[in-house]
Amino acid sequence: MKKPNAEERKRMCTRKRRYRTQGDALDAAVLVGVAGKRTAYQCPLCKQWHLASG
Template sequence: MKGGAEEARYRSCGSKRRYRSQGDALDAALLAGVERERAAYRCRYCGQWHLTTRERGDPPRGSR
């Protein structure tokens, strides 16, 4: 069965809202009041940023 990659791309990119920067993504989460439940990640498909649900409670690391 094909389409696995397409589906993964849709789920991690196509179905999501895009943000120009990590700051924009985090701002959107903040406005929605869900900043503790969301993490921003840079998309490998479109090169922009999306928000994902944080499940393990790991704090984001790295930038900032």
């Protein structure tokens, strides 16, 4: 497994929904019924929050 390069990381970021805060991200997880299965993390690229998948 090679590490994702900058271009791939950027794509991973732009494909994901962004949230302004950790709370917003976790609220969204509740809404789609995945609370407790997903964690939110702050993205180093866009400085906003994404839900981690898997």
